[in-house]
Amino acid sequence: MGVGVSKSDVENLAARLGYCLEIDKREIHEEVIGLEGTIDVIWGRLTLLKSVLSTLLVYFFSLFHTPSNVISLLKKLRRIFFWGGSSNDTKISWVKWEFILVSYGEGGLNIGSLKAKNWALVGKWWWHFRTESNTLWVRVIKSIYGRDGGLGQENLVSSAKGNSVWGNIIKIGKDSLNIGLNFNVLFDKKLGDGRDTFFWEDIWVGGMRLKDRFSRLFRLEVNQMASVKDRVTFIKASWEFLWQWSRNLTGRLVGELKDLGTLILGFTGLDHGEGKWICKVDNSEVYKTRVMTRKIEDLLLAGHCSNTSTMRNKLLPQKVGLFIWRVLKERIPVRV
Structure with missing residues (x-):
């Protein structure tokens, strides 16, 4: 776990307390299976998708660098549910999933990327490490990984090895470099x-x-x-x-x-x-997960944005707006 205690000892203690340290894919699948068939209309599934299926794993997302296979599983389950499918009956996906994830202003349905949310939540620990420099947990991390906690640019690759909790937090900074996002320059200290x-x-x-x-x-x-x-x-x-x-x-x-x-x-x-720290994403003295998630989504989904924003009107029923959105995407099933 990164604190000098074997993983098996921590898992045994967690089991006694009734906690699970691993993401159970079967449990996730069962949650979705339980929702199948409960709502037959697409706009209802869209609402449920945003309110439930996108928040099931917030606790894990806030601490662990979620493996790509888990992200892929959640992506698949959310896509099947949105289009009205089930574990036994997969429906046609009329619009590519990435086009649905992007914000309303970029032509999507503002569902949001789970990977972006995971990175933004774990990235908050980078912010805490800098702003809580005198706390006990930061001093412990520094004693193990050095004064920069392994987050420094020169130590990022070597420190990201291993499966400790903090090592996985470091991996976010390493992986984000692949999309042009450097957590080391996102935070600026005013002396x-x-x-x-x-x-x-x-x-x-x-x-x-x-x-x-x-x-x-x-x-x-x-x-x-x-x-x-x-x-x-x-x-x-x-x-x-x-x-x-x-x-x-x-x-x-x-x-x-x-x-x-x-x-x-x-x-x-x-x-x-x-002295104080500034998050340069929005020049704020507070780390805002929502703002950081949007920043990461813009980079992850850069190739799936549309020049036409999704029409939104409070006076317009959601089902009408969703139908218009599909018409503009030319993704309405018709018989010729």
């Missing part, structure tokens, strides 16, 4: 006065860690875990440096120190407030 940011270890200026860019200066630093506030502070209406070196700087080191000072003085992100 404030720098008390919560390490001067040498964190990436806060210049696009890389100062310990790597100015390695010789870093080796002479007395406190290598100093915060930004420990080294840069506001005194008498100007920013001042508070260096602490193990010996006097000479030669090339003086030049490097000058370059470091110039780099920092050109940085405009320091102020007198507290």
